[in-house]
Amino acid sequence: MPTTKNILTILGQEIMPGKSTTINFNIAKLYTATKIEIPIIIERSKLPGPIVLITAGIHGDEVTGVEIVRQIIAKKINKPLRGSIICIPVLNVFGFLSMNRFFPDGRDLNRMFPGTKNGSLASRFAYQFTNEILPIADICLDFHTGGASRFNAPHIRVDAKNTKMLALAKVFNAPFTLMTKLVPGSYRATCAKKEIDILLFEGGKSKSNTKEIAKEGVEGTKRVLKNLEMLPETIYSIAPNDSTIVVQKSTWVRAKYSGLLHVKVSYGKAVIKGEQLATITDPYGKMRHLVKAKNDGYIINVNEAPIVYKGDAIFHISTLHLDE
Numbered sequence: 001m002p003t004t005k006n007i008l009t010i011l012g013q014e015i016m017p018g019k020s021t022t023i024n025f026n027i028a029k030l031y032t033a034t035k036i037e038i039p040i041i042i043e044r045s046k047l048p049g050p051i052v053l054i055t056a057g058i059h060g061d062e063v064t065g066v067e068i069v070r071q072i073i074a075k076k077i078n079k080p081l082r083g084s085i086i087c088i089p090v091l092n093v094f095g096f097l098s099m100n101r102f103f104p105d106g107r108d109l110n111r112m113f114p115g116t117k118n119g120s121l122a123s124r125f126a127y128q129f130t131n132e133i134l135p136i137a138d139i140c141l142d143f144h145t146g147g148a149s150r151f152n153a154p155h156i157r158v159d160a161k162n163t164k165m166l167a168l169a170k171v172f173n174a175p176f177t178l179m180t181k182l183v184p185g186s187y188r189a190t191c192a193k194k195e196i197d198i199l200l201f202e203g204g205k206s207k208s209n210t211k212e213i214a215k216e217g218v219e220g221t222k223r224v225l226k227n228l229e230m231l232p233e234t235i236y237s238i239a240p241n242d243s244t245i246v247v248q249k250s251t252w253v254r255a256k257y258s259g260l261l262h263v264k265v266s267y268g269k270a271v272i273k274g275e276q277l278a279t280i281t282d283p284y285g286k287m288r289h290l291v292k293a294k295n296d297g298y299i300i301n302v303n304e305a306p307i308v309y310k311g312d313a314i315f316h317i318s319t320l321h322l323d324e
Contacts, residue, residue: 018046049083053137060095065143068217149305154203172220
């Protein structure tokens with residue numbers, strides 16, 4: 001079990017055991033000289049235990065992740081029996097204000113870690129976060145959604161080599177657990193290098209707030225915190241009827257033609273080889289192309305865009321999975 005520090009020091013402020021506080025992370029200003037601050041919400045028990053860092057909004061348009069952390073705070077799930085829980089609902093406030101995935105400098109924050117002291121704005125933010133906030137954490141939970149019009153089935157992403165996190169992913173018990181490689185420059189990769197445990201949750205799509213996905217994220221978080229003995233038994237956590245499906249390998253189905261996309265299956269569905277997944281038509285009623293599954297598997301991601309171009313990814317489907 002991780003060891004808890006008696007006094008937490010975040011951005012120069014000391015937080016004693018048993019205290020609740022909010023620290024504003026001041027990263028930059030708007031052109032108008034208006035300060036941009038990121039609230040860091042800290043809840044500490046008097047009893048020792050793990051320090052859990054819960055984050056969302058690393059991409060500013062991924063609203064459902066923000067909603068998950070908001071509910072964790074509003075429902076007081078972030079008040080631990082032991083240890084400490086630190087919540088940052090919106091990491092990329094700039095993007096959140098404009099409903100944009102990126103930082104104002106055009107960078108994807110989740111490709112800028114661990115950052116540099118004198119680099120771009122996104123790189124400087126990643127550097128400050130990595131050096132002043134991340135080191136205090138024992139376990140991180142990071143919430144994301146699908147980008148653009150791609151809708152992700154709720155799932156946890158873990159490195160196949162990390163057996164400890166695979167076990168914790170099964171405790172979280174999202175419908176799916178995907179074995180994925182670490183992406184250079186990502187928050188998750190930086191955690192791995194620093195030997196800080198992390199679970200990355202994906203569900204829903206950008207610029208959308210989906211109630212069912214938020215529920216999966218909140219309930220999974222409760223199961224993890226209960227497993228760490230940080231929540232009382234009186235906080236009820238919904239147990240799924242089925243255990244998480246571990247997806248070892250997956251592939252993308254891409255559009256063979258440009259045109260209007262008509263999706264026929266929903267995310268999370270089990271499909272068989274040859275099953276119709278969608279149709280692609282032209283606007284003039286002359287062309288109608290059937291998109292079929294190339295293998296048995298589960299639909300992990302669905303492109304909900306009304307039109308697609310040839311080569312666009314339209315379905316993410318598992319090719320090798322284990323029903324746990």
